[in-house]
């Protein structure tokens with residue numbers, strides 16, 4: 022089995038210090054959390070950024086500052102900015118970090134319910150436009166799918182030339198689609214041959230989905246964006262603590278951890 026890529030989603034756009042005081046807002050806090058995850062074994066940092074007061078932003082200059090601060094502490098880590106941003110942001114706002122030509126960025130492949138009255142909107146035209154811009158800017162998409170229909174969209178848009186193969190998927194389970202072994206098997210068997218996948222189990226599903234991915238040959242995403250607890254009712258001290266748990270699980274199950282350069286090869290990244 023190929024080595025395990027661990028992605029750390031260190032910040033997100035919705036989670037706050039009220040959920041866990043270690044959630045990072047400032048540039049320094051974001052760099053600190055990235056470093057803790059990287060040192061523990063993460064090879065990809067999925068990055069959202071905030072204003073100092075915690076307000077989510079897709080501002081290009083804020084991304085530039087955070088990426089520079091992360092680079093100082095984690096010289097070879099793969100940085101994957103979000104183009105999802107926060108619910109309600111415009112497409113133009115969301116696309117800003119791709120102007121920095123990162124190695125990867127997310128490409129959300131459908132509209133979904135995001136709790137309460139929140140709807141995370143990704144129309145067909147949005148997805149195609151984002152796909153085209155990522156391609157033009159040489160950015161490999163991590164295709165975020167919240168249910169099976171979004172996998173089908175991604176396949177359709179790949180055939181229409183908006184996404185290139187090999188495709189890399191992130192199955193976000195526990196937001197709209199439920200997180201069970203059956204769901205994960207269904208998703209992993211629905212993507213084209215030669216694709217890679219990671220799973221982000223949201224909330225209490227985080228480590229269960231991680232365990233399944235480790236044995237199924239997929240990859241794992243953990244981090245405060247998806248879950249702030251290390252155990253039931255016990256807040257994680259850092260993103261690093263969540264990554265450490267996955268590293269331990271992988272070791273027990275006989276799966277080695279990929280370095281950033283090994284992750285680049287597995288994902289066919291150009292840089």
Ligand code: KMH
Pocket residue numbers: 033034035103104105106107108127128129141165
């Ligand atoms: N914050 C969500 C609205 C992504 O990073 O691409 C979108 C999100 C997905 O987190």
Ligand code: ZN
Pocket residue numbers: 030033067069103105246
């Ligand atoms: Zn995200």
